Amino acid sequence: MTMGEIGCFLSHHQVWQDMLKNHHKTALILEDDIRFEPYFVYQLQRLFEEAGNIKLDWDMMYLGRKKSVNAKEPKVKGTDFIVEADYSYWTLGYAITARGVKKMIEAKPFEKLVPLDELFPIMFDKHVNAELKSAFPVRNLKAFSAEPLLMYPTHYTGEFGYVSDTEQSLQYNQQNDNRSSKEEL
Numbered sequence: 001m002t003m004g005e006i007g008c009f010l011s012h013h014q015v016w017q018d019m020l021k022n023h024h025k026t027a028l029i030l031e032d033d034i035r036f037e038p039y040f041v042y043q044l045q046r047l048f049e050e051a052g053n054i055k056l057d058w059d060m061m062y063l064g065r066k067k068s069v070n071a072k073e074p075k076v077k078g079t080d081f082i083v084e085a086d087y088s089y090w091t092l093g094y095a096i097t098a099r100g101v102k103k104m105i106e107a108k109p110f111e112k113l114v115p116l117d118e119l120f121p122i123m124f125d126k127h128v129n130a131e132l133k134s135a136f137p138v139r140n141l142k143a144f145s146a147e148p149l150l151m152y153p154t155h156y157t158g159e160f161g162y163v164s165d166t167e168q169s170l171q172y173n174q175q176n177d178n179r180s181s182k183e184e185l
Contacts, residue, residue: 005115012091012116013109016101023098030093034064034151047081047146048095054078059100059142060085060120064092064151068128076144085143087126091117093151100141107136 012029019027028044037043044063051058056076062085067073071086096104109119112135121127122136124143133139 001113001115006113008091009109009113009116009119013105016096016105019096019098019101020105026095026097027101028063028093028095029091030063030151031091031153033154034092035154037148037150037152040150043081043146043150047150050079050081051144056082056144057142058144059097059103060124060144061095062088062143062145062149063094064090064149064153065094065117065145066090067145073145073147075147081146081148083145083147085121085124085126085145087121087128088145089117090153091120092153094120103138103141107138112136 015027015029018024047061047063050056051061054076056079061082065085066089067085068087068089071088073083073086076082076084104119104123107119107123114122114132114135118127118132119136120141120143122133123139123141125133125139126143127133
């Protein structure tokens, strides 16, 4: 993992902790380098109205991501804009429920730290790497995605202006690190 991936994970985890502490039922978590699709607010409202109309039992809803080329994502019955999430990269934007946050925290992710965009597919049991999945025996996050997506990155790898704190930072070497807690990172 890179130091940037650790920082990304810690910032999301901090939001999750705040969400539980303040008894928020749902949170919308967005990266700082995204661009919204036109009529984002309207589309977001429509997405969650649709989920509410069919009483969708969800923990996490991707709003922006990079789905796998081989993704098999059936549309949720009774919806026009929601699919069952398959293996994905990136955490551009997502909504998460308090129940979803509890599942993520109960998995004890600091004991087996992986990048957040890898942890989510592990937790909804769609990760392609069996070894990574085996580190998290309870994989019951109920994950869905907006389709079409509601946001995209501002820049892609190789484009002018592309900067990535997660991909272009130093690798973290846990074997050579004597710090004992996440607060010291």
